[in-house]
Amino acid sequence: MTLSEEATERLADIVALQPTKNKELQKRWGMESGSEVHSYLESELKEYYFRDENSLIRATPEAAELVDVEPGIEGDEEGNPTVVRVPALQYGILSVIADHDEEPDSVVRVLHKLREEGFDPEVDDVRSGLRALANKGAVETVKKTVPTFRLAVPRGELEVEELSE
Template sequence: MTLSEQAQDRLADIVELQPTKNADLQERWDMDSGSEVHSYLESELKAYYYRNEDSLICATPEAEAVVAGEDPDFTERTVDVGDLEAAALDVLPGPDDDPQSVVATLHALREAGLDPEVDEVRSALHGLVDKGAVERIRTTVPTFRLALDRENLVVS
């Protein structure tokens, strides 16, 4: 996706200010409302941001790579994750393997000695997708697998 100069500048603002709010970007971008910020994000930068568990705006790893002038398909990625997300990374199939469903991930986590609820697993997987560590494969039932090789994923 090729970004305009303005979109690149605004993406750099997100990287610099993250985690941030619509109001902060509204002020920085001299917009009239938070709704205008949201509309811009959705129309121009949708692939480059996500909202964290506190609904704050964060840059994706790809956004950070674009801003740094790097190849967004870099081979190593550091992700800050919680305990359940870390455990999910341990049981998910690799990037070249067949993906698994939320329920299959739930069972794998339970076999590993954890007892999360299915909604917690679903939330963890979606959070890992937002962070660029996991790939969501759209089939009849959404399935998941690692987005890159395990040795190229640094968990903090």
């Protein structure tokens, strides 16, 4: 199956962002809804993606070879992330969030840290970014009165690469 230029670019997004959700692709692709993303995936990229046990969108190995893009996450033999490739906000979150052995940060604390570093995100965007990073295994959620977050691995063991938008 030959893909259009748009489909190839979108497939590259899936490879780079995986594991991802409809909402993340919706924002990246400028679509109106998650159902529009789902329809596009099913009509244009059905052979090149799948949903994992957590319903997250992942590219097939063939897709990664086809678009020659590094996957969104690489890990060691134990499954711990060693390299993550993320959009700018998630890159910022990883630069300010508590390290793996520190007291975890709330969403609001991460928001304030980001603003101190010159970012100006909405709280919902920070919450979404933290969840996406948790899905990638780069941060862990620590349940307290409210969910809190910190790096899942030592900061020095995680290479973070910012994806171009």
